[in-house]
Amino acid sequence: MLSYAGPIRELIEQLERLPGIGPKSAQRLAFHILSSGPARAHALADAIAAVHERIRRCERCGNWSEHAVCEVCSDDRRDRSVLCVVADAKDLMALERAGEFSGLYHVLDGVLSPVEGIGPGGLRISELLERVDELELREVVLATPPTVEGDATAQFLSDLLHERGPVRVTRLALGLPVGADLDYADQVTVARAMRGRTEMTD
Amino acid sequence: MYLQSLTLENFRCYERAELEFRPGLNVILGPNASGKTTLLEAIYLLATTTTPRGGRTRTAVRHGQPWGRVSGRFAVQGRELTLRATLGDPSGERSSARTLEVDGREVASAREIIGRIQAILFWVGELDVVKGAPADRRRFLNAALGQMSARYLDDLQRYRRALRQRNEVLKSLGRRESDGHVLGPWTHALVESGVPVTLDRAAYLAALAPEAAALHQRLGVGAEQLVVRYEPSVEPADADGELADEFYRRLEETHRGEVDRGSTQVGPHRDDMLLEIDGVDLRRFGSQGQQRTAALALKLAQARVALARTEQQPILLLDDCLSELDPDRGAAMLDLSRDHEQMIVTSACCPEHLADRVADAHLIGTGGEPASCGGCATEA
Numbered sequence: 001m002l003s004y005a006g007p008i009r010e011l012i013e014q015l016e017r018l019p020g021i022g023p024k025s026a027q028r029l030a031f032h033i034l035s036s037g038p039a040r041a042h043a044l045a046d047a048i049a050a051v052h053e054r055i056r057r058c059e060r061c062g063n064w065s066e067h068a069v070c071e072v073c074s075d076d077r078r079d080r081s082v083l084c085v086v087a088d089a090k091d092l093m094a095l096e097r098a099g100e101f102s103g104l105y106h107v108l109d110g111v112l113s114p115v116e117g118i119g120p121g122g123l124r125i126s127e128l129l130e131r132v133d134e135l136e137l138r139e140v141v142l143a144t145p146p147t148v149e150g151d152a153t154a155q156f157l158s159d160l161l162h163e164r165g166p167v168r169v170t171r172l173a174l175g176l177p178v179g180a181d182l183d184y185a186d187q188v189t190v191a192r193a194m195r196g197r198t199e200m201t202d
Numbered sequence: 203m204y205l206q207s208l209t210l211e212n213f214r215c216y217e218r219a220e221l222e223f224r225p226g227l228n229v230i231l232g233p234n235a236s237g238k239t240t241l242l243e244a245i246y247l248l249a250t251t252t253t254p255r256g257g258r259t260r261t262a263v264r265h266g267q268p269w270g271r272v273s274g275r276f277a278v279q280g281r282e283l284t285l286r287a288t289l290g291d292p293s294g295e296r297s298s299a300r301t302l303e304v305d306g307r308e309v310a311s312a313r314e315i316i317g318r319i320q321a322i323l324f325w326v327g328e329l330d331v332v333k334g335a336p337a338d339r340r341r342f343l344n345a346a347l348g349q350m351s352a353r354y355l356d357d358l359q360r361y362r363r364a365l366r367q368r369n370e371v372l373k374s375l376g377r378r379e380s381d382g383h384v385l386g387p388w389t390h391a392l393v394e395s396g397v398p399v400t401l402d403r404a405a406y407l408a409a410l411a412p413e414a415a416a417l418h419q420r421l422g423v424g425a426e427q428l429v430v431r432y433e434p435s436v437e438p439a440d441a442d443g444e445l446a447d448e449f450y451r452r453l454e455e456t457h458r459g460e461v462d463r464g465s466t467q468v469g470p471h472r473d474d475m476l477l478e479i480d481g482v483d484l485r486r487f488g489s490q491g492q493q494r495t496a497a498l499a500l501k502l503a504q505a506r507v508a509l510a511r512t513e514q515q516p517i518l519l520l521d522d523c524l525s526e527l528d529p530d531r532g533a534a535m536l537d538l539s540r541d542h543e544q545m546i547v548t549s550a551c552c553p554e555h556l557a558d559r560v561a562d563a564h565l566i567g568t569g570g571e572p573a574s575c576g577g578c579a580t581e582a
């Protein structure tokens with residue numbers, strides 16, 4: 001059987017490692033890149049390299065940022081008395097697009113899932129507690145996804161926060177379609193959910 | 203609704219066959235392995251787009267052929283409806299393909315076919331609900347409730363995930379790799395989804411039990427009284443008790459055991475359903491005929507509860523039902539055809555003793571021979 005020349009094979013193998021890309025798509029993309037000329041291929045390669053050279057985690061909230069502190073965290077107009085906890089940076093963007101929330105964020109880097117070996121130590125929870133101590137918060141909004149794991153993570157954080165002192169803890173989940181990702185939920189739904197957040201008690 | 207004709211091409215043992223059906227009672231007669239069950243399977247496939255034998259529908263394609271096809275012409279409230287399912291691909295390329303057509307028009311999703319024809323199939327697999335394990339009875343409940351309520355399925359799915367995650371934490375507690383406070387959220391998730399699952403099952407069985415008992419009365423010919431009752435793993439001690447509180451209490455009570463075993467000991471995953479005749483547990487002590495009669499009553503009751511709101515009677519497909527039944531029960535079963543526009547039954551042996559019941563029936567032979575084994579009304 002004829003096999004592809006080394007560099008093409010290498011490219012196909014790299015593409016195959018991306019989520020949602022199977023061998024067939026990888027092949028199709030590789031040949032598309034090959035036939036679309038050197039200028040576009042370099043632009044793509046540069047863009048890929050640049051995200052790692054120029055983008056890092058915000059040292060406060062964990063969001064992706066070009067600077068040490070991200071745009072949200074360095075914006076004076078944001079309400080520093082409300083903190084919204086999200087599973088990942090995609091969810092932060094979804095909430096920002098809805099434009100309903102004007103407080104600060106905290107990115108957890110996932111949700112609890114013992115089956116996958118993700119316990120409290122695998123999430124940015126100690127960073128969260130530090131920030132809760134530093135900021136004078138009126139409210140913590142838990143916006144983890146409305147899945148079993150997202151709910152359990154919210155419950156875990158709520159218990160933890162209530163133990164540490166009096167702070168209002170609310171849960172954003174209302175109105176989201178079952179199993180929905182914040183990322184895919186439409187903006188109206190996200191906005192409605194943000195308005196209709198409910199108090200969490202222990 | 204009723205089936206008028208059925209065409210099979212490269213479907214299991216059939217290379218090509220075209221069969222006519224009539225409203226009322228139809229009896230498919232033929233020796234073992236002559237393709238009787240296959241005919242019911244084909245009808246069921248058109249109604250539900252799945253095979254009752256489980257697994258992928260392409261396994262029903264005749265061995266050595268790249269594709270197979272079933273078409274059925276039905277009458278639904280005076281209108282004709284043609285459904286067609288093609289399994290595999292005539293060019294041989296996409297062997298897992300499945301094409302569904304309604305009146306010659308291809309439909310994009312199975313949902314456009316499911317529900318147009320309602321059929322209830324009773325075959326050997328249904329006996330598990332009586333003589334199988336508790337898991338088989340939970341499967342019966344889940345299928346019945348899932349058909350009626352998407353919310354139930356969602357709660358059930360959440361319950362299963364919560365259970366898996368919680369059991370994982372229990373295992374790590376057993377190995378002393380984590381401490382107790384990580385269990386709390388999963389216990390909460392378990393109770394939150396387990397409570398509605400339990401309540402739904404209780405309400406469903408409360409509706410099912412009298413239907414099943416009434417049907418069983420007819421099928422069991424009189425005296426025997428079938429009792430169907432929910433046996434939930436978690437049940438409030440008294441009527442005013444909160445189910446969630448009781449669930450938490452039972453989890454606490456069994457905590458040492460669950461850590462030792464690394465799995466949650468109480469909850470809907472431990473539910474069962476009691477089936478009893480005159481105080482005798484059918485699950486363990488029922489005779490074959492009793493188990494068969496009870497399973498059929500449950501199956502029919504399930505359809506009655508599910509279809510309570512539609513006035514259309516489903517087509518009743520009964521596979522090999524007469525074999526273990528005495529003449530009275532056999533006759534009672536065939537008399538069910540009066541409740542349905544159409545009933546199709548299979549039998550390996552001509553039901554001689556039921557000659558009066560099948561005298562007016564439409565006979566269909568699968569053995570190549572005339573549809574009879576000599577004993578009964580061949581002139582039908």
Ligand SMILES: Nc1ncnc2c1ncn2[C@@H]1O[C@H](COP(=O)(O)OP(=O)(O)OP(=O)(O)O)[C@@H](O)[C@H]1O
Pocket residue numbers: 213214215216232233234235236237238239240241261262263264265522550568
């Ligand atoms: N995919 C297939 N291709 C070809 N033949 C098949 C296929 N699947 C099953 N068969 C055969 O079809 C035949 C008919 O099976 P079926 O279960 O319909 O018989 P039956 O008349 O119901 O028999 P019984 O009275 O024993 O229940 C069997 O011999 C079986 O081995």
Ligand SMILES: [Mg+2]
Pocket residue numbers: 238239240521522
């Ligand atoms: Mg059979």
Ligand SMILES: [Zn+2]
Pocket residue numbers: 058059060061062063069070071072073074
């Ligand atoms: Zn930030």
